[in-house]
Amino acid sequence: MIDSTSARRWKQVHRLHGLLPLLPIVLFLGFWEFMVQVRGLAPIYLPAPSSIARYLFEMIADGSLAYHLGITFLRIMAGFVMAAVAGVFLGLMMGMSPLLARMVDPWIAALYPLPKISLIPLLIIWLGTGEAYKIVISAVTAFFPIVISTFAGIRQVDRGLIKAAKDLGATRRQIQLKVMLPAATPSIFAGLQLGMGVTIILVVAAEMIGGSGQGGMGYLLIHAGQIMETEKVFAGLLTLAVFGAVITKVQARIDRWIAPWISESH
Amino acid sequence: MDIEVDNLTQVWGGANGVCALDRFTHSFASNRFACILGPSGCGKSTLIQIIGGIESATSGEVRITDPADKERRRQPLGGCSLMMWQNLNLFPWRNVIDNVAFGLEMEGLSRAVRYARAKELLASVGLPKFENHYVHQLSGGMRQRVALARALIMQRPVLLMDEPFAALDAQTKIVMQEELARIFEQTRKTILFVTHAIDEAILLGDEVIVMTARPGRIKEVIPVNLPRPRSQELVNSPEFGRLYEHALRLIREEVLNAMRQQEAVDD
Ligand SMILES: Nc1ncnc2c1ncn2[C@@H]1O[C@H](COP(=O)(O)OP(=O)(O)OP(=O)(O)O)[C@@H](O)[C@H]1O
Ligand SMILES: [Mg+2]
Numbered sequence: 001m002i003d004s005t006s007a008r009r010w011k012q013v014h015r016l017h018g019l020l021p022l023l024p025i026v027l028f029l030g031f032w033e034f035m036v037q038v039r040g041l042a043p044i045y046l047p048a049p050s051s052i053a054r055y056l057f058e059m060i061a062d063g064s065l066a067y068h069l070g071i072t073f074l075r076i077m078a079g080f081v082m083a084a085v086a087g088v089f090l091g092l093m094m095g096m097s098p099l100l101a102r103m104v105d106p107w108i109a110a111l112y113p114l115p116k117i118s119l120i121p122l123l124i125i126w127l128g129t130g131e132a133y134k135i136v137i138s139a140v141t142a143f144f145p146i147v148i149s150t151f152a153g154i155r156q157v158d159r160g161l162i163k164a165a166k167d168l169g170a171t172r173r174q175i176q177l178k179v180m181l182p183a184a185t186p187s188i189f190a191g192l193q194l195g196m197g198v199t200i201i202l203v204v205a206a207e208m209i210g211g212s213g214q215g216g217m218g219y220l221l222i223h224a225g226q227i228m229e230t231e232k233v234f235a236g237l238l239t240l241a242v243f244g245a246v247i248t249k250v251q252a253r254i255d256r257w258i259a260p261w262i263s264e265s266h
Numbered sequence: 267m268d269i270e271v272d273n274l275t276q277v278w279g280g281a282n283g284v285c286a287l288d289r290f291t292h293s294f295a296s297n298r299f300a301c302i303l304g305p306s307g308c309g310k311s312t313l314i315q316i317i318g319g320i321e322s323a324t325s326g327e328v329r330i331t332d333p334a335d336k337e338r339r340r341q342p343l344g345g346c347s348l349m350m351w352q353n354l355n356l357f358p359w360r361n362v363i364d365n366v367a368f369g370l371e372m373e374g375l376s377r378a379v380r381y382a383r384a385k386e387l388l389a390s391v392g393l394p395k396f397e398n399h400y401v402h403q404l405s406g407g408m409r410q411r412v413a414l415a416r417a418l419i420m421q422r423p424v425l426l427m428d429e430p431f432a433a434l435d436a437q438t439k440i441v442m443q444e445e446l447a448r449i450f451e452q453t454r455k456t457i458l459f460v461t462h463a464i465d466e467a468i469l470l471g472d473e474v475i476v477m478t479a480r481p482g483r484i485k486e487v488i489p490v491n492l493p494r495p496r497s498q499e500l501v502n503s504p505e506f507g508r509l510y511e512h513a514l515r516l517i518r519e520e521v522l523n524a525m526r527q528q529e530a531v532d533d
Binding site: 158163165166167168169170178179182183259261 | 318320344349351353355357360368371372400401416
């Protein structure tokens with residue numbers, strides 16, 4: 001008798017367990033709403049969660065959110081793909097040719113620590129404030145972590161594995177393709193993840209700076225801010241946060257799919 | 267394959283480097299099982315890696331010839347041997363069957379042929395049901411079997427083994443030793459087997475080569491004339507005991523030498 005009730009108790013506790021992370025969020029939003037309503041804070045400083053939600057739904061309904069998010073997404077993809085192709089390619093070449101590595105290394109060492117965002121004025125002079133500038137600034141920024149991780153990944157391949165492959169009859173080319181490349185995959189993917197992170201930052205920043213009427217989440221945020229539509233600013237921030245989280249999750253999935261021998265061993 | 271090692275010297279890291287081998291000279295006879303015993307760091311891995319064509323020696327020579335070949339033509343180093351590594355060096359991103367079939371894949375054989383051969387090999391080393399597992403999903407003994415199968419599939423006449431069973435628990439080790447003895451008796455390869463374990467060396471080998479502390483030279487070659495097929499029961503025979511005592515005395519001297527060297531370095 002006692003046993004069965006305690007078992008039921010345990011089941012209830014377990015079911016609650018899954019909801020536990022939501023509790024602080026609900027409490028936080030409730031507190032926020034309460035403070036705004038009761039203390040009568042001006043919505044331009046801190047709008048209530050309920051009115052942010054209303055704005056958010058309006059933006060979803062009239063399609064403007066999808067429009068801006070879509071534009072930002074396409075820019076991110078364009079910048080990221082350029083950086084990924086160039087970065088992985090150069091990183092692999094450097095990893096497999098010490099000569100090339102020696103020649104390219106000083107350039108990377110000099111350019112990597114430079115805050116890429118400081119290139120924005122120069123790029124606007126060269127490229128104007130259109131698409132090209134936004135994509136180039138994000139691609140240039142993402143390029144560095146990708147090329148560095150790829151190069152490091154190839155360089156750190158276990159020498160023993162290379163010797164073993166050679167002993168088993170692998171040619172130089174086969175060692176590159178069947179040993180160095182797969183061994184470096186986790187490192188390459190770590191670089192791509194870092195690259196994706198900075199691409200998002202740079203595209204949104206470039207949209208904020210890059211002139212008018214061109215759309216994108218950065219433009220939406222800066223425009224809403226200028227006309228004091230604080231609810232819209234919050235709605236935009238929330239969207240970007242969710243967007244970032246989704247991209248991170250997707251990347252983790254791809255990572256586990258590409259390199260199952262890494263993720264399962266931990 | 268007859269393997270003649272002539273005045274092999276290896277100095278790692280330039281003129282003032284570490285001398286790992288010092289004029290090592292020995293003839294390993296074809297189709298025989300030679301065990302190499304010596305204190306840690308005396309150059310055992312260095313020796314078999316040079317014989318396997320993986321590293322090149324500072325000076326001296328390794329000649330590998332086929333006793334069936336009347337003209338005694340020299341075989342290219344590395345071409346007729348395969349190494350089973352001290353730390354196995356399995357490819358973590360490949361599953362078991364693709365690890366075993368790696369060498370055949372490099373030769374350009376079709377997947378069907380590769381897999382058929384790899385499955386045979388996996389069955390023969392007693393690991394038939396794990397072909398789709400990754401290396402990290404296997405126990406230590408299973409990994410050892412995969413590495414052995416990966417080496418055996420190439421059907422090279424010389425097998426070089428660098429402390430392959432050192433990391434195994436006592437029971438698994440006994441099973442693997444018997445497995446290897448069986449494989450040797452069936453395939454009659456020429457095997458060079460590096461080990462730290464005296465009993466293992468006597469149980470498996472036709473001869474036990476005891477090396478000195480670094481720089482590695484031959485201290486003594488102990489012939490082992492125990493009858494084959496051998497089994498673990500031999501351990502209790504008086505002949506085994508005699509050989510063990512003898513090898514132990516030699517190796518103890520050298521381990522003490524190695525420790526003295528170490529102390530001299532530390533001071
Ligand atoms: N690739 C290398 N480069 C430089 N030094 C090396 C290299 N390989 C081995 N050595 C050195 O040569 C010496 C002999 O090494 P080796 O690995 O052959 O010893 P070992 O007898 O196999 O030792 P253990 O029983 O511990 O495996 C050691 O001092 C080691 O540091
Ligand atoms: Mg060794």
